[in-house]
Amino acid sequence: MTRxxxxxxxxxxxxxALQWLWEVKTPGYVFDPAIVLARFQRLRAWLDSRLIVSLKANSNLELLIRCGHGFVDGVELASLGELDLAVGRISAVKYVNNPSMDETFMRAALASRCVFIIDSLCQAERLTAVLGKQHAPQTILRLNAAELTPGKRREAADHFGMAPREAMLAAAALTRADVPVIGLHSFAGSHQFRVDESGGDSADLAHALAAFAADIARATGAPMEMLNCGGGFGERFHENEDLFAAYRQRLAPLRQTFQLAHESGRGIFAGAGLFATRIRAVKTLDGHCVAVCDGGLSHNFLLARTESAIKKYARPRLLRRQPATDGAPMLPVKYVGSTCSRADVIGWQPAPVAAPSVGDMVIFEQCGAYHPSYSVSGFLSLGAAGAFIHQSGESS
Structure with missing residues (x-):
């Protein structure tokens, strides 16, 4: 039965029905552009707002060529490399957002008519110095989420954005240089989207941003047009429609004054990607089977869960080259990668199964966002994993 x-x-x-996967050279990623667009459209509809796509989540060029036309509300770019990918391929608004943006990046963004998301007073002053006689870009001020809702979102404490006082100074500096400030931005972090009326949930953050907009408007002499309320949407955002209905209701009063926007990378790309690796060796240790794969943390760092205090490994799909033989030992299976690091564990199947064989393929779901871009491919000079495009409904 198909899920x-x-x-x-x-x-x-x-x-x-999965024979097409044998054509994938491993280790490699498989991306489906139709699912990227479907996820974008679903999330945008449920938010009932603009939805800006964060390209840092997946900057694969072939995928961008096939999906870029659908990102109608713009893309967020965090590096000069991402800007180079987007120029000439994305006709919608391009937002540049990086706290360490240097003059070279700024000049390229100015030439490309980007909107600047300003992270600090220092950055605002750098932009005005670079401008010279060039046409001034539109800017958006980024507010630190924890500072914006003091005592309410301590899990949102990070080093991004400004405290309200510094944002006021940045607004004044930009206004003196005739650089328009059109809106405000805040982001509470990955997986932080929630609506629980705690005083610091996602809707509360949006309302705090709206309240502060009046202060900024007084500093600039012009009303704020746009609020970018961030996101923090998870891989499986689509499993809780009621949450989004409650969120839309809470944000309804803001729509009378502001153009609302959100941004997402994980929510848009996650389910549109698989990671495939082949088993190169099999052995038994400590009562379980160890399947050594040709792909590991050098190709998919996030699967190794090295940044998690409690490691909950993914349970991959095993695609056997041949059916398991009668009498094959039934064991839990640990899937490990191709490096010499003991941290290179990428999957775990706790329920005993017939031991896999050399040549079998291991498939990990929900790997379309950050998995391909957040990996240390230089380790052991193994190089990055390959990337392949698969269109839904195609067999190869």
Missing amino acids: IDPLSIPLPEDDS
């Missing part, structure tokens, strides 16, 4: 989920690449229980 019906139009927002993730389908992995039918029948292995015969």
Whole structure:
């Protein structure tokens, strides 16, 4: 029976429907542009706002070529490399957002008519110095989420954005240089989208941003047009429609005054990507099977869970080259990568199964966001994993 989920690449229980995966050179990623666009459209509709796509989550060029036309509300770019990818391929608004943006990046963004998201007073002053006689860009001020809602969102404490007082100074500096400030931005962090009326949930953060907009408007002499309320949407955002209905209701009063926007990378790309690796060796240790794969943390760092205090490994799909033989030992399986690091564990199947064999393929779901871009491919000079495009409904 096929698991019906139009927002993730389908992995039918029948292995015969997955023969196309054998054509993938491993280790490699498989991306489905139709699912990227479907996830974008679903999230945008549920938010009922503009939805800006964060390209840092997945900057694969082939995927961007196939999806870029659908990102109608713009893209967020965090590096000069991402800007180079977007120029000439994205006709919608380009937002540049990086606290360490230097003069070279700024000049390129100015030439590309980008909107600048300003992270600090220092950055605002650097932009005005670079401008010279060039046409001034539109700017948006980024507020630190924890500072904006003091005592309410301590989990949002990070080093991004400004405290309100510094944002006022940045607004004044930009206004003196005739640089328009059109809106405000705040982001509470990955997986932080929630609506629980705690005083510091996602809707409360949006309202705090709106309240502060009046102060900024007094400093600039012009009303704020736009609020970018961030996001923090998870891989499986689509499993809780009621949460978004409650969020839309809480934000309804803000729509009378502001153009609302959100941004997402994880929510848009996650389910549109698989990671595939082949088993190169099999052995038994401490009562479980160890399957050594040709791909590991050098190709998919996030699967190794090295940044998690409690490691909950993914349970991958095993695609067997040949059916398991009768009498094959039934064991839990630990899937490990190709490096010499003991941290290179990428998957775990705790329920005993027939031991896999050399040549079998291991498939990890929900790997379309950050998994391909957040990996240390230089370790052991192994190089990055490959990337392949698969269109839903195609067999190869």
